[in-house]
Amino acid sequence: MNTMKAAVYRGIEDIVIEERPVPVPAPGEVILKVEACAICGTDVRIYYHGNDRLKPPIIIGHEIAGSVFQIGSGVGGLKVGDPVVVGPGVVCNDCHPCRSGNPNLCVNKRAFGYEYDGGFAEYVRIPSEAVKGGNLIRIPDNVSWEEASLAEPLSCCINGQKNLTLREGQTVVIYGAGPIGLMHMQLARMRGARVGIVDVSPERLALTGQFRPDFTIDSSTTDPVKEVLATTSGQGADVSIICCTAKKALEQALQCTCRGSKILFFAGFPKNDSVIALDANYVHYKEITLLGSFASTLEQMKLAIRYIGDGLVKVKPLITQVVSLDTLTHGIQAVRKQQGLKVVVKP
Ligand SMILES: [Zn+2]
Ligand SMILES: [Zn+2]
Known part of the structure; x- marks a missing residue:
């Protein structure tokens, strides 16, 4: 045998x-x-x-x-x-x-x-x-x-982006500079989007260089909410993609998306730590679309x-x-x- x-x-x-x-x-x-x-x-x-x-x-x-x-x-x-x-x-x-x-x-x-x-x-x-x-x-x-x-x-990233209807010139902010984040970045680029990437690890951000993100934000030293608002003339991101399991990133994304924006919950969170606080009025008045993908x-x-x-x-x-x-x-x-x-x- x-x-x-x-x-x-x-x-x-x-x-x-x-x-x-x-x-x-x-x-x-x-x-x-x-x-x-x-x-x-x-x-x-x-x-x-x-x-x-x-x-x-x-x-x-x-x-x-x-x-x-x-x-x-x-x-x-x-x-x-x-x-x-x-x-x-x-x-x-x-x-x-x-x-x-x-x-x-x-x-x-x-x-x-x-x-x-x-x-x-x-x-x-x-x-x-x-x-x-x-x-x-x-x-x-x-x-x-x-x-x-x-x-x-x-x-899985292609599936995640299916309902984002990305358009040329939109600003996409990706939270998490791992392999998944970098795949999302390339897919968003194919649609002509301007793509930034946020991570708490400067080492990880350094590895994004060869994919030439339009901007990177080191959230261990700078406030991504401020940075995203600054780079979008105060409007906020058109699309945010969560590719990390930090609730903080989700909270940050919610604070710097523009009116009519979309937030994709791509990452799975730990079973015992997956509940977040969400301001219903914020979602309502800003017409925020929350999307999941699996x-x-x-x-x-x-x-x-x-x-x-x-x-x-x-x-x-x-x-x-x-x-x-x-x-x-x-x-x-x-x-x-x-x-x-x-x-x-x-x-
Ligand atoms: Zn897999
Ligand atoms: Zn079936």
Whole structure:
């Protein structure tokens, strides 16, 4: 029997490298060789705080790029060696959100790295419902494995911006200069917006240089509310995107948006610290639109990998560390400590 190395999540702060049998495809299934799997903020939260959806032992990791290794009977349209990314959510197409055109919000969703074993292993089984659902998406030839693994987080940013209706010349302020903030920045630029970025870490802000933000605000030393108002002739931002888990950032964003502006709650907050105070009159009189966003659709995954292939969004500079399965937990720690930007695992 062929065996593989897998990083198995056994519980909070407990990931064990195990030898496991390489999965064998049942009819309708596909086995991928994992070529790259990026570490998501969610993986870090699962590692340190657990997640009710997970029943350990399970292999986490949902930002998967891989090559087709084995194909079960009855699967068409794929051949061994094909490079693909995996749309992580398998949806029912039958519930209210699915029927309303929001499959990312499917109430019966099952996802890699949650209910299915994920990508922190040498091989991953793609169940028949995912193969049939079209969750394997071809990677363009000019895109590297590491870059392809960032298609999933980029697709979530595309989903986040779908209702922002960004226009040329609008001022967008992004709170959080991590990889997600920098993806949002590039997407907003594609729409012709003027984009500024706020972070409490001068080290992180220094890494934004190659993306040439129109302005940066170091909120550890300056008041972002004042700065944003100053740079918009007192009007405030047209759009604010919250890509960090600091309530303070949300409060600041609320204080420096213009009349008729939109605020996107992109980041998830810690379960026990997610309640904020909000002045209803402020939202009312200023006609502020508050938007949420979560996960992405397969269509947005396709768009993401196309943007990467066409060079419209540059993800290579976002990858600041590559680790192996053996050093996965170091990678998780680096993400937690915000050392660098995106960490990718090469099994
Ligand atoms: Zn992710
Ligand atoms: Zn559904």
